[in-house]
Amino acid sequence: MIGIDVNKGVDIVMDTKIWVVDRVDKNVAATSPQIIEAASYLKKGEVVAFPTETVYGLGANARSDDAVLKIYEAKGRPSDNPLIVHIADSKQLQEFVQEIPDYAQKLIEHFWPGPLTLVLPKKNGLSTYVTAGLETVAVRMPAHPVALALLKASQLPIAAPSANLSGKPSPTLAKHVEQDLKGRIAGIVDGGPTGVGVESTVVDCTEEIPVILRPGGVSKEEIEAIIGQVCYDQNILDESQKPKSPGMKYTHYAPDAPLTIVDGSPEFLQSFINREKRNGKRVGVLTTEENKDKYEADRIIICGKRSDLKTVAAHLYDALRKFNEEPLDVLFSESFPREGVGQAIMNRLLKAAGHKIVAQSRFE
Numbered sequence: 001m002i003g004i005d006v007n008k009g010v011d012i013v014m015d016t017k018i019w020v021v022d023r024v025d026k027n028v029a030a031t032s033p034q035i036i037e038a039a040s041y042l043k044k045g046e047v048v049a050f051p052t053e054t055v056y057g058l059g060a061n062a063r064s065d066d067a068v069l070k071i072y073e074a075k076g077r078p079s080d081n082p083l084i085v086h087i088a089d090s091k092q093l094q095e096f097v098q099e100i101p102d103y104a105q106k107l108i109e110h111f112w113p114g115p116l117t118l119v120l121p122k123k124n125g126l127s128t129y130v131t132a133g134l135e136t137v138a139v140r141m142p143a144h145p146v147a148l149a150l151l152k153a154s155q156l157p158i159a160a161p162s163a164n165l166s167g168k169p170s171p172t173l174a175k176h177v178e179q180d181l182k183g184r185i186a187g188i189v190d191g192g193p194t195g196v197g198v199e200s201t202v203v204d205c206t207e208e209i210p211v212i213l214r215p216g217g218v219s220k221e222e223i224e225a226i227i228g229q230v231c232y233d234q235n236i237l238d239e240s241q242k243p244k245s246p247g248m249k250y251t252h253y254a255p256d257a258p259l260t261i262v263d264g265s266p267e268f269l270q271s272f273i274n275r276e277k278r279n280g281k282r283v284g285v286l287t288t289e290e291n292k293d294k295y296e297a298d299r300i301i302i303c304g305k306r307s308d309l310k311t312v313a314a315h316l317y318d319a320l321r322k323f324n325e326e327p328l329d330v331l332f333s334e335s336f337p338r339e340g341v342g343q344a345i346m347n348r349l350l351k352a353a354g355h356k357i358v359a360q361s362r363f364e
């Protein structure tokens with residue numbers, strides 16, 4: 001393996017083994033040959049990609065500095081960005097978490113395993129590269145059977161950001177991981193498509209009132225139904241603020257061509273498409289089933305149904321990646337209601353667009 005400065009993204013050359021696990025089996029055994037071999041790579045300090053119910057994660061032993069640095073190296077991700085630790089049993093929290101507030105315990109009992117990450121005060125024992133020097137650690141228990149089987153087989157806490165090159169759309173299929181990281185990591189566990197499609201919700205549990213640092217697979221409304229008042233971190237509402245959550249410090253999720261979100265009618269969005277086409281540009285548009293016949297563009301990608309935003313979340317990253325399959329100069333996307341999972345969808349789209357959004361209301 002060729003050593004690199006993690007911020008430079010120099011190519012790494014290594015064999016990447018692929019294990020295929022049938023995700024139809026909801027009780028994937030930690031003793032299955034593919035899982036055992038993949039776990040052995042993790043125990044040896046290698047990096048292995050694996051499916052969770054949100055996106056594919058890029059996993060390494062969270063106790064090992066050398067192993068965790070390989071994650072940053074493979075992704076080309078700055079090492080001052082904290083990682084989420086994945087566990088298979090909530091009892092593992094006792095190994096590296098100082099205390100668990102009562103409301104955090106309620107969240108664990110209700111949402112784990114599932115797409116919810118909790119930020120808690122840390123103990124020693126984890127690599128300092130996992131926490132990026134913070135006094136807290138972000139932890140979750142994934143719901144995907146393949147992820148849980150791998151965690152149980154390895155008997156390790158696994159640090160795992162999304163398994164993509166830094167800045168690119170997160171992977172929801174094993175082929176997405178191959179496109180970005182083949183030759184850069186030791187292995188990929190192919191467990192089929194993920195379900196939720198956007199990353200976990202991250203909640204800071206070090207305050208009296210819990211704070212959502214990153215919207216995701218569990219909505220604010222669902223959390224409040226269990227523990228009462230929850231607030232959003234200011235960064236979610238004001239993108240000029242400094243983020244505190246894993247995976248949100250730098251630009252993410254971006255396709256190759258520049259993306260702009262258009263908050264308005266299909267006719268308003270089409271006016272932007274027409275302007276770019278008059279300038280000789282090839283234009284792509286991200287839309288929904290309801291509006292797919294309302295646009296004339298060089299590439300139209302459907303990401304789900306506006307009437308069911310969970311379908312948009314599930315297909316968002318795959319849709320963004322499809323724009324890279326042919327040369328396009330400019331991309332536009334519809335906007336979505338910031339309610340429920342819509343908050344997570346808009347959060348990811350704004351990151352992908354570098355916060356470029358045009359509202360029709362400003363032109364009226």
